[in-house]
Amino acid sequence: DAGVTQSPTHLIKTRGQQVTLRCSPKSGHDTVSWYQQALGQGPQFIFQYYEEEERQRGNFPDRFSGHQFPNYSSELNVNALLLGDSALYLCASSRGRSSYNSPLHFGNGTRLTVT
Amino acid sequence: QKEVEQNSGPLSVPEGAIASLNCTYSDRGSQSFFWYRQYSGKSPELIMSIYSNGDKEDGRFTAQLNKASQYVSLLIRDSQPSDSATYLCAVQYNFNKFYFGSGTKLNVKP
Numbered sequence: 001d002a003g004v005t006q007s008p009t010h011l012i013k014t015r016g017q018q019v020t021l022r023c024s025p026k027s028g029h030d031t032v033s034w035y036q037q038a039l040g041q042g043p044q045f046i047f048q049y050y051e052e053e054e055r056q057r058g059n060f061p062d063r064f065s066g067h068q069f070p071n072y073s074s075e076l077n078v079n080a081l082l083l084g085d086s087a088l089y090l091c092a093s094s095r096g097r098s099s100y101n102s103p104l105h106f107g108n109g110t111r112l113t114v115t
Numbered sequence: 116q117k118e119v120e121q122n123s124g125p126l127s128v129p130e131g132a133i134a135s136l137n138c139t140y141s142d143r144g145s146q147s148f149f150w151y152r153q154y155s156g157k158s159p160e161l162i163m164s165i166y167s168n169g170d171k172e173d174g175r176f177t178a179q180l181n182k183a184s185q186y187v188s189l190l191i192r193d194s195q196p197s198d199s200a201t202y203l204c205a206v207q208y209n210f211n212k213f214y215f216g217s218g219t220k221l222n223v224k225p
Contacts, residue, residue: 033213042119042203042215043159056212090158101166103149104205104213106158 002027004107006091012113013081021076021110025093032074033104034066035090043090049074078112086114118142119206121216129224134191136219138204141185147207148180150189153218154200163189194223 005024013019025032031050035043045058049068068074072093078085088111092104118141128134136150147166151159165171165178165187177190187206191198201218208214 035215040123040217042217045212045214048212056209088158101147101164103147103161103164105161106151109158 004029004091004093004105006089006107006110008110009108010111010113012115014115015081015083017081018077018079019081019112021078021089021091021112022073023076023091023093023107024073025091026105029093029095029105030072031094031096032068032072033092033094034074034076035092036060037088037090037109039087046076081114083114086112088112119204119214119216121202121204121219123217124220125222126219127222127224128194130194130196132194132223134194134198134221134223136189136191136202136204136221138187138189138206138216139185140187140204140206140214142206142208143182143185145185145206145208148178148187149205149207149213150176150178150187151203151205151215152198152200153203159203191221194221196223196225199223 033048034046037043047057052068063079065077088109090109091107094102120139150163153159163178165180171178175192179188201220203218204216205213
């Protein structure tokens with residue numbers, strides 16, 4: 001049973017550049033959420049995708065955008081990178097939007113460093 | 116903004132002892148509660164979920180929920196050095212929207 005997979009594992013970018021991170025959800029899951037985790041902090045919710053649409057969004061600027069494909073995989077795009085965007089980016093998948101009892105399952109994350 | 120509070124620690128316990136991790140949350144409408152373990156440099160791993168008041172046991176782990184007090188805890192019995200990690204409390208407020216605490220770092224000393 002394949003879990004959540006993310007790519008790439010690590011990225012180094014320069015300020016002002018753009019980055020795309022990718023995620024494939026766990027088998028049987030149709031909802032993908034993205035989180036940013038700075039060092040020493042808990043994951044911060046960026047947004048959630050279900051049925052190829054952004055359904056919920058956290059307190060992140062429009063530089064953060066995403067997409068979900070028909071096979072439920074997802075991309076996170078960040079434009080005009082800032083030093084403060086350096087973090088571990090976590091993709092989490094879950095099953096359905098109408099259940100309270102579907103926990104998040106995380107991928108291994110992408111470590112983004114902005115120089 | 117929904118708040119989830121945890122003591123950042125570090126919490127140090129000797130091997131074989133009981134580790135007690137605590138979490139409070141601000142939204143009384145929260146329905147589901149989860150504990151994740153995160154090793155340094157790794158992603159969070161689900162270890163416990165609890166949905167109703169009371170205790171839920173799974174092996175060496177016991178989750179406790181008190182919705183009236185807005186309090187969730189995790190007990191780890193017979194702590195092992197391999198339990199040394201950061202433990203994240205997560206509260207599900209809305210369908211598939213989760214809020215995380217900043218985590219409690221646990222050190223289990225051999």
